[in-house]
Amino acid sequence: MLLEVKDLSIEYGSVGAPNHGVCAVSFSISEGEIVGIVGESGSGKSSAMLAVLGLTREGGRIVNGSVRFEGQELLGLTREEWRAFRGSSIGLVTQSPRAALNPVRRVGEQIAEVYRSHRKATKAQARERALELLRLVGINDPERRHDAYPHELSGGMAQRILIAIALSCTPKLLIADEPTSGLDATVQAQVLDDLRRVTREVGSSLALVTHDLGIVANYCDRVYVMESGEIVEESDVESFFARPAHPASLALLSKQQDSQDEALRLRGAPLDRIVLPSGCFLHPRCPFADQASGCMTEHPPLYDIGAGHRSRCHRHQTVRDALPSRYASA
Amino acid sequence: MKTLILKRLCFVLPQLVLVAAVVFVLLRILPVDPVDRIAGQFATPELRAQVEEELGLDRSLGTQLGSYLAGIFQGDFGTSWLTSDPVREEMVERFPLTLQLITLAFFVALAIAIPLGRASAAREGSRVDKAAQSYSLFAGAQPDFWWGLMFLFLFFFKAGILPAPLGVLTPGRQAPDEITHFILLDALIRGQLGVFVDALRHLALPVITLAFVLTGPFTKMTRQSVLSVSKSEYMLYADATGLSERAMKRSLLRNGLAPVLTLAAIFFGFLLGGAALIETVFTLNGLGLYAVQRMLVVDFPAVQGVVVWMTAFALLMYLIMDLLYAALDPRVRYSE
């Protein structure tokens, strides 16, 4: 197992009255695998993945859990150890590529700088490496692009630069956090194709954080669904799309499946995370919620429903049968 | 870059002409009559006419303005009505003192404000941060001339460690022969260490006073700018790529200081005139004091000269800062 995260919890806000961030999340990624982490915005998927790099936004705190990478425990690393680890063992590609690049420096220099932070290399060697990476991620005319500033690049191009930076030290794992959400459809497909191609070429695993199940279906091997800071479903991709077993997954699917079945949709907007309801966090919005099954009172565990498919729903059987099985093969 | 400089220079000249024209016309339409003041209120009409002719006031306003502007382009600012000396020479004599005062104050202020602003930003929300913010709010809203007096009271009268506010040198001490007109530089070049120290001691309080007031806005700007950079997506990303500590610090400085420099340029221009107050308090014979004194005696050529001179200098500062900014931030280069 390349990455193993166990019971990871993150809190936001003040210490006395923390906001619920991410709670007891466990997942794993093996070598060469492409894993999708999906959820609505605010479900905690990005926070969980950033935490793997020891980073949090807006004063979040990692309060509990374990993150093991190639068997080594990461939580508890010193600042310097983290610095050496980030970028060299795990690369990150973020959502808004142009904001993630330093606006006043040439992109080639930025790639080289990361490379030189982790590897002993002369400036000339680092420049060579940068050009090589630009070629690798599918940028035509790398010499010219090397000297460009971020604001001169299109979104797709900037995203490729980030991929080049993330890959500069050939990390074992690449985390891509909504890598294409700001891009147009045709560009999105190109970037994702290239992302899949290069991770295969360098032999990395890929964690693809997204809200788009289309991306998961087309690129991932396994999938974790997050909701209200928890993992609510995990499965391999075939089994998941054949018979999803959690209402949150159904809700994500309903939009993209041209299904207008009101009965399967979640009601209302995601809840304020300061006060979570008792029982299943989703029950106020869930069309399947049911007093008899304990949805309002008992927080559901991750039920194992066979072949590595798990669902955090008391009524997973009903949910599985709700969608007409479109892919009888699985 | 070259086109940027050329473009800016194209704006500078008309601006300068405009400013010269405005101040020239303003002085002549204001209800103060120089002939009255120079010839005396009870002068005979003949004397008045003579004075008028001497001052060139008998010609039409347009002609006067034209010849004044033409003179400026040849570096001739006219002759003072008070002393009959060329205004340019009088200004050259006084300007270096003002410039030394302001430049020193800026260096001191930046040397305090940048580390303070950075420390404040680095510990956002802490006691240090709150104290720094309260301080910058306070310092930025203070009358410098009053603080000058306070410092005088403390350091001259009470503690007696700094000299009386009577010019830049202790009376009786000989100024070094002029080379650059900057007394500190001249003293160093001539090797007159005693003069150098004496001048520095005389400049200490005015510099501290100005620097104190300047630290307010500078600290605030540094803090804001560093904070917005350190919270930016690209710094988070740099952190996530394990960029070395040194490289991170370099980014923080380079990206964070550009706005501070621009602010500094604006204040520099503003302070050229504003220094008149401090120069008055410490009896420093600089350009600001010169302007006030000459306005009080209706010496129009001198006043005009100061305004044009200061404007030109401020525009030059803006130009330099703009170029510096463009060098620091490529986005500016392209939007021009």
Place this chain on the structure above:
Amino acid sequence: MSHLEAEREVEAFPRAAVGRHIRRRDHFVLLLKQSWLARIGVSIVTIALFLTVFGPYIAPYDLIAATPDIYESPSTTHFFGTDGSGFDIFSRVIAAPRYDVTIALVATILSLVLGSMLGLIGAFFRGWTGELLMRGSDSVQAFPLFVLAIIFVIGAGRSLINIVIIIALLSVPIFLRLIRSEVLSLRERAFVESATANGSSRMRIAFRHVLPNAMVPGFAQASITMGYAIIIAAGLSFLGAGVQPPTPEWGSMIAGGANDIINGRWWISIFPGAAMALTVFGFAIVGEMIQTVLLRRT
């Protein structure tokens, strides 16, 4: 300058758990509750405004009638001592806001009104009118403004009105730029387009939708400008180019005691200066508070 304006985020006050829905008045009260700085600022401004109205009436001594006590140091009869003419400094210090604060207030309001009008014009007439306006205001920025003020006040006569006019004119470019850039960005906002799509007239859009929103940063700037206006007014008098003695005014009082300071008669300048420094500080704090409350982005 645009990069400066983009950074106009203020955080001198605790970023409390301010929800998006909190009303402005409640937010203001919250600041008062949480920050001693805010309490100091509001108290100072309240006192200054109170003295502006009532100062001359509650002063214990006649403001411009000399007492026989010359150069008397602070005592229980003369709290702040007396100066060379025997004027009671305490009385004059608390009466001075009548001049200083009033000058600053009127000048600020004038420049706010003028600056917003010009800013609106500059934003709506993008042609040569607007261009000329902006170039003009740029040139003014390069002017040695303080020297200009001295020239104007000495040349036009040291009357209160002239002082107010010149201080107002000096601040116009600040408001002009602020309102103009605000209007320009508001014009691109969808709610203005929405109003157009609703069939609203241009006047309605300008005065109902654009201007009220553009004025928000204008008001925040106004309180800060107030403080500077007080300093400029006092600075002018200090140089003898402003309000003339024996009018009770902080700047001229400081100037009057300037030479006494190095003789050890500290009280003559210190008290009016401290009063002024506090007042300006107070307006600066309140300006920050207003910015914090008004410019809160949702």
Place this chain on the structure above:
Amino acid sequence: MQAPSKPILEVRNLVKHFPLRGTSHVVHACEGVSLNVLPGETLGIVGESGSGKTTLGRCILRLIEPTSGEIIFEDVDITKLGRRQLRRLRSDIQIVFQEPLDSFNPQLNIGYQIAEPLLVHRYCNKAEAKRRVGELLGLVGLPEDFENAYPSGVSGGELQRCSIARAIATNPKLIVLDEPTSALPPGTEDEVIAVLRDLQEKLGLSYVFISHDLLLVRSLCRRIAVMYLGQIVELGERDTIFGNPRHPYTRALMASVLFPDPTQRRQAGQRGEQLEGEIPSPIDLPDACYLAGRCPHVRDRCREELQELTEVEPGHWVRCWRSAEGELTYHGPDSLPMERDQGGPS
């Protein structure tokens, strides 16, 4: 089946150029767009950013003045209306913008802003307007007390429903929906779409639905226009566009849709429909096919002549000579093109 009714809106040869400040160049936002909208239908406009679809939407209301062309709404060419008449027209055509929070004045309450079009058009008096606001809020499924709320205190989805309520206040016949859901959190997208469907059914509205989201367009629109660099490159019934797209750009667009179905996995480059690079900047476009630089089926002729929108079968228009002249034919969206000159099976 109804007889084809008369279009409610007809756009003819609409051109919009934005001059670039300080240069003689122009941005080609719309380059000869023609289309029509039938009463009660939803016309989808899809395209990537920079395709000019938003400009087109704004031009239909004359929020942006078109450079040339005609926009005929109920027999009136609205490009020729004076300012007064135009304002009156705006009770008949309305628009919903992408960013709900940005479409409301932060300083006025929602009720006032929904009532504003009523008051501006003197549709009714204040008391009636208040009643009508309640009614409108009800229509979009919101409680009446929303009228007292301020925009910043309401969620994105709810606020977008308020802006729909405002749009229908004066009983318009046509609403331009400019990416009405793309700025909303995923969970709230559905509710807004449901409201739109519901209103169309109840009030017989016509929609021009602008979006980059192909799946959404497919589920909502009857006819679809595909835009590229200011031109419509293909226009037809939904099933034609999705089932048998004929323009290389449309096909690339369709091929890039990621269906949530692992059995139809996309393999890189497999479909031969990839376009080179990204959409170029719409400045100084050539007198040729705009796609020529990126198209996998490009021929010399494509680089020489501007393409015309040609009707290849009833109601199906394509701007590609190879497709129009039968050089490129396809069977279904996923198939590779059959190229006549290569002698493929026919």
